[in-house]
Structures are given as structure tokens and as C-alpha cells.
Amino acid sequence: MTVGPIKFKRTNGGVGAFVRNVDLSQSLTQEHVSAIKSALGEHGVLFFRNQMISPEDHQAFAENLGSIDVNRFFKPVEGFPKIAEVRKEPEQRSAIGEDWHTDHSYDQIPALGSILMARELPRHGGDTLFSNMYAAYDALSDGLKEVLQTLQAEHSSRHRFGRQSKANNSSDTGGRLGNPDLAVQDAVHPVVITHPISGKKALYVNRTFTLGFVGWSQAESKALLDFLYDHASQPEFTYRFEWEEGSVALWDNRATWHKALNDYHGERRLMHRITLSGEALSA
Numbered sequence: 001m002t003v004g005p006i007k008f009k010r011t012n013g014g015v016g017a018f019v020r021n022v023d024l025s026q027s028l029t030q031e032h033v034s035a036i037k038s039a040l041g042e043h044g045v046l047f048f049r050n051q052m053i054s055p056e057d058h059q060a061f062a063e064n065l066g067s068i069d070v071n072r073f074f075k076p077v078e079g080f081p082k083i084a085e086v087r088k089e090p091e092q093r094s095a096i097g098e099d100w101h102t103d104h105s106y107d108q109i110p111a112l113g114s115i116l117m118a119r120e121l122p123r124h125g126g127d128t129l130f131s132n133m134y135a136a137y138d139a140l141s142d143g144l145k146e147v148l149q150t151l152q153a154e155h156s157s158r159h160r161f162g163r164q165s166k167a168n169n170s171s172d173t174g175g176r177l178g179n180p181d182l183a184v185q186d187a188v189h190p191v192v193i194t195h196p197i198s199g200k201k202a203l204y205v206n207r208t209f210t211l212g213f214v215g216w217s218q219a220e221s222k223a224l225l226d227f228l229y230d231h232a233s234q235p236e237f238t239y240r241f242e243w244e245e246g247s248v249a250l251w252d253n254r255a256t257w258h259k260a261l262n263d264y265h266g267e268r269r270l271m272h273r274i275t276l277s278g279e280a281l282s283a
């Protein structure tokens with residue numbers, strides 16, 4: 001059992017905090033769970049080191065935080081249907097999640113976040129970048145904030161995982177199940193959300209799944225979305241997490257984006273991911 005208070009130390013970058021004094025292979029008290037949830041709402045992503053946890057421990061930690069949202073498109077870990085593999089083999093060129101995104105924004109009830117655990121790492125590379133959507137929103141002008149607060153955006157899984165997608169029309173499918181007929185999710189969410197834990201405003205559009213603004217043409221949407229994507233991926237909002245054996249990252253999709261760096265061709269990288277169920281988002 002973890003003894004004493006859990007400690008959180010901000011990273012030196014624009015997002016995230018390291019968590020100290022916790023052992024995820026042991027059961028957590030309600031106090032610890034509350035501290036982790038509230039720190040997640042504040043920092044957007046929490047990093048844990050030296051956690052030698054089994055898939056059972058990983059799942060128990062997730063179930064302490066909430067219910068599990070099983071991903072439709074990734075292969076499950078053998079014997080653990082609720083844990084998805086994020087796998088890239090030495091002969092593959094593409095990797096899961098290599099563009100900036102927030103998971104499951106195409107769902108009407110988007111996932112809260114994910115708990116990613118390193119299982120097999122390349123000798124060099126394979127870091128994950130995170131970006132802070134509170135800070136990205138806060139740094140915009142009052143004029144643009146006012147406009148964005150009136151907008152809704154459409155998100156979809158079809159163009160990324162469906163029949164017409166690049167992922168489906170390539171032999172290099174990574175760890176995906178290759179089930180394009182399940183890619184039928186579309187959702188509309190506010191462009192600026194109020195975060196369900198922290199109550200702070202966050203920008204909620206992403207390069208991978210957002211199609212455009214409701215009532216705007218594609219060209220109009222593209223111009224403003226491209227500006228927002230460039231703005232929100234500036235280095236001052238980001239942190240680059242270097243994985244080690246025993247590293248775990250827990251992120252909140254409503255407060256952050258993430259991007260897996262695909263810079264380790266010829267080597268295997270294998271991660272285990274559990275996605276947590278979220279709630280409907282409001283402005």
C-alpha cells in the first residue's frame with residue numbers, strides 16, 4: 001500500500017507533472033485516487049517512473065479511476081480484452097498516433113483519457129509529445145476567444161479508420177485490427193470546453209479527428225483550424241516524455257493533445273494502453 005501523501009512535481013515544460021511516492025502495483029486509498037484525479041485535471045498529464053506493474057495491476061489502477069472504454073480499432077493484449085496494444089514492429093513504417101490528436105473525440109461521449117505503459121522500447125527514440133490545451137486557449141486574444149466560444153466542431157473516425165482511410169488502404173496497418181466497417185462514429189462538440197474536473201476552459205479541436213466547424217465551409221474551417229493547430233503545438237505548451245522501463249503516463253484528453261514520435265524504424269516499440277470512459281462535454 002502506498003504510504004503518505006502522493007507528491008506532484010510539474011515538468012519543466014508546458015504541460016504535465018511527475019508523480020512521486022506512489023506504487024501502482026499496490027492498492028490505492030480513496031484519498032490517493034482523489035489526489036490523482038484532481039492533479040490530472042490541473043496538469044493534464046501525469047508521469048510515473050519505476051512502476052513494474054503487471055497487466056492485472058494496470059487494469060486495477062484504471063478501474064480505481066473509473067470505467068474502461070475499450071478501443072474498437074486496436075488489437076487487445078492476449079488474455080486482457082480491456083487493454084489495447086500500441087505496437088510498431090521493426091518492418092513497419094507507420095505508427096499509431098503519430099499526428100497530434102486527442103483520443104476518441106469522434107465519440108459523442110469522448111474518452112476521459114488513457115493510461116499508457118511501456119512494455120518494450122526501442123534503444124533510441126519513441127518519445128511521446130504532449131501539449132496543453134488550457135494554456136493554448138489562454139494565450140489566444142480575447143477577440144478570437146469570443147468567436148471560438150460560439151463554435152461547435154464536427155469530429156469523425158471515418159476518414160482515419162474507415163474504408164477510404166490511408167490506414168485501411170495500406171499493408172502497414174500497425175497494431176490495428178483492420179475493421180473499417182466499425183469506423184462509423186461522428187460527433188459534434190463545443191470548440192471551447194469547460195473541463196469537467198478543473199472547471200478551466202480548454203481548446204477542443206485536433207488535427208487527426210476534427211473535420212470542421214458547424215455551419216462553416218471546408219475552406220473557412222481549414223484556415224482557422226490550421227492556425228489553431230500551429231498555435232497549440234508551439235513548444236512552450238508542450239512536453240516531450242522520454243519513456244523508460246517502468247514508465248506510465250496517464251493523460252486527460254479534455255486538457256491535452258499527444259503525438260507519438262515515429263523515429264525508431266527497424267525496432268519494436270510495444271505499449272499497453274487502457275482508455276478511461278469520459279462524459280459529455282459542454283462549453
Ligand code: SIN
Nearest residue numbers: 086096097128260271
Ligand atoms: C496513442 O496515441 O495513444 C499512443 C501514444 C504513444 O504510443 O506514445
